[in-house]
Amino acid sequence: MLHRTYEDQACSVARALELIGERWTLLIVRDAFLGVRRFDDFQRSLGVSRGILTDRLARLIEAGILERRLYHERPPRYEYRLTEKGRDLWPATVALAKWGDRYLAEDGPPRLFLHRGCGGELTERLTCSKCGAGLTVHDIETKPGPGARLAA
Amino acid sequence: MLHRTYEDQACSVARALELIGERWTLLIVRDAFLGVRRFDDFQRSLGVSRGILTDRLARLIEAGILERRLYHERPPRYEYRLTEKGRDLWPATVALAKWGDRYLAEDGPPRLFLHRGCGGELTERLTCSKCGAGLTVHDIETKPGPGARLAA
DNA sequence: GCAAGAGGGTTCGATCATAGAACCCACCGG
DNA sequence: CCGGTGGGTTCTATGATCGAACCCTCTTGC
Numbered sequence: 001m002l003h004r005t006y007e008d009q010a011c012s013v014a015r016a017l018e019l020i021g022e023r024w025t026l027l028i029v030r031d032a033f034l035g036v037r038r039f040d041d042f043q044r045s046l047g048v049s050r051g052i053l054t055d056r057l058a059r060l061i062e063a064g065i066l067e068r069r070l071y072h073e074r075p076p077r078y079e080y081r082l083t084e085k086g087r088d089l090w091p092a093t094v095a096l097a098k099w100g101d102r103y104l105a106e107d108g109p110p111r112l113f114l115h116r117g118c119g120g121e122l123t124e125r126l127t128c129s130k131c132g133a134g135l136t137v138h139d140i141e142t143k144p145g146p147g148a149r150l151a152a
Numbered sequence: 153m154l155h156r157t158y159e160d161q162a163c164s165v166a167r168a169l170e171l172i173g174e175r176w177t178l179l180i181v182r183d184a185f186l187g188v189r190r191f192d193d194f195q196r197s198l199g200v201s202r203g204i205l206t207d208r209l210a211r212l213i214e215a216g217i218l219e220r221r222l223y224h225e226r227p228p229r230y231e232y233r234l235t236e237k238g239r240d241l242w243p244a245t246v247a248l249a250k251w252g253d254r255y256l257a258e259d260g261p262p263r264l265f266l267h268r269g270c271g272g273e274l275t276e277r278l279t280c281s282k283c284g285a286g287l288t289v290h291d292i293e294t295k296p297g298p299g300a301r302l303a304a
Numbered sequence: 305g306c307a308a309g310a311g312g313g314t315t316c317g318a319t320c321a322t323a324g325a326a327c328c329c330a331c332c333g334g
Numbered sequence: 335c336c337g338g339t340g341g342g343t344t345c346t347a348t349g350a351t352c353g354a355a356c357c358c359t360c361t362t363g364c
Contacts, residue, residue, distance in 0.1 A: 006179065009198075010262040010300055012252025013182050013245060019256075021175065023351080027158065030165045039312050046161075049352050054313065064255075075359040077311060085255055091276055092247035093165060099244055100164025103216075103237055104171075110162040124243055125277050125286065134277065149162040175322080191341050201323050206342065227330045229340060 019063045024048050025056050029089055034142065037079040090137040091126060098124045108146035116141040171215045176200050177208050181241055184218065186294065189231040242289040243278060250276050260298035268293040
């Protein structure tokens, strides 16, 4: 484990980035939040090479962020789901998305995070813009925003 | 710009990671939040090779996250400071640190984020655990926590 | 009963990025 | 005139990634 570590850092950001700081890794987690569960779906969604995807999924499982479940025997078929540890990456993912929305989304957010049932938007403080409730990943539904691309 | 992009993704997380998703980049930003400003200080703090640091600083400046200021002429000496765009990465940095504290810090958080003057701790919702106020990067002071390493 | 497709991978060579060390230059202080 | 500080650049070896091809096991349609 010589590379991809930041071994000299007594810092939780560095520790976290050792697990999710590699290229593609956090995008896999984001896709998992959006409901992607299968190898080929991740691969198509991300456009990553299959070898790298195999590596990243294995690493996320080893880190306890994803778990692999058999959903069909003979032939064995697996799906990948977030563990609680993985779901707890939600605030970090949201924070990055909000920053990207603010500075990098010319046409507005490509995806909206809404308080399910209420319709208010998720704020950076993880509250609802309309009713003010504190929100968790379970209270959210997403839909394409103004910056979403039209399908090609 | 063939690599290090995620060009097919209509997603603000992907857009953000194109700027800060490379190895070392977010750690440079974290150091900047902690007050590091000079080339050699970043280099010593991170242990990154000087060539990579040059590349990352240039890229962060191009992205508008850092700015380079002359603080001494003849010989020219520069310091690197966060712009507002850079300071707005604070919630994302905090979210990652909190996640790392929860799951990866065996001896407790290596660094504490405290409400300056009040002494309460920063929560994941960016509020003060003691007085409940909403906090920004300007209201925070940090100090070593229980998981901090003793100097070697 | 045979071909095509879905699902989940592994393997390969070519290219890219990174690490680590050495080197460079301008100035300062003693 | 020697060493130290600040801020870089350049070098080679090694590691990571890309993209494409390949493999195997079922299932479905015809």
